[in-house]
Amino acid sequence: MGRKNYQPLSYTICSNTYALLPYVDGHRNWTRVIEDRSEFVVEESVYKIVSSSCTFYRGSLESATLYSQKAIRVKHKPPVIIGEYYGNPLIFFPTHSPKNRDSVWLNFDAVELIDSDDSGKGTLIHLSNGAIVPLDVSPIALRNQHSFAGSLRRFFKNAQQVHKHQMVYLTKRRYPPRKQHPMD
Template sequence: MENKKIEKQIYEVNPHTMIILPHVTGESLFSRVIEIGSDSISKFTPFELIKTSCKYFGANYEGRKEGTKHLIGITHKPPIIIDPMSYMYAFPTASPNNSNCVWVFPQHIKEYSATSDNQTLLQFSNFETVKIDISLTSFNNQIARTSMLHMKFSQKMRLMEAQFPYTNRFFPSSGIVAEPFTPYKTSPNNNPHNPFTD
């Protein structure tokens, strides 16, 4: 098991979650969860962890998926907001029901680039690297969709707070969701026209 402890309890994503990968052991599909400072195996599938985490933050996966459809019109491999207050956005690299699907939390990505075998190499903010089976073009599409979702949601929150500035007396302001995403960078040699390149 590569010296990784198998977590028997359901894992709930948190602001340190960077990526959830499928991990096959025998005939069982588990999850490899990489956080800032930890790397562990959960006995649940990546999609099970995503769905449970949505519920933990007061929604279900189908509701989050419908929210994405409403805001940006995406229904195929949609990015989702797990928890907007703590910047937890995630997107799948394939259909969520596909056993090869990886869930990426782009707020932790420092930069990424294409590999020679048409995959994508990610470098996270803690300088850890992971190679995933998705082309750079498809990965850029998912990054763009997630950024659009973040922007549309932030616009709606700013509009609501401008129209109803005194209604939030008992809870903290949700203005935090209007903060910009950490910029992503790709290798200029692989994608010279990427809008996220510095």
């Protein structure tokens, strides 16, 4: 990984954010951020970063959660769309309840493989940058979470297509071709 001593006071999730992991420093809950080419600690909790990132992209974690629950009918630990980059949803999913301070948030697009650890009880998350993140969470549960995130992406993309077709239809209806004047 790249630099590791960088410690910003706040952080906004972006497309090269791969994982947000809780990091305890004494009595303070900070966040270990894994990006595509770097890794560092931020002096904010994981939940605060996720919540403030949703706000940055003109939404809220609550509205993103409600959208996801409605879209894919997952009530417990739903994946959320943090924001949108040039028409592509930035989807993250939690390993625990979002407010749980042990919850890790993973970028759907950054997860290459979800594998069992040697004990068979934990999980090794292989990220697309080559990093491997060991988690004390069932691989079956994480595969389900990842699958739900894929369903959310499909729902979002289908909704985009429907909206795009509606706009084309409305545009055609609103501006019909001009009738030819008899003198033309």
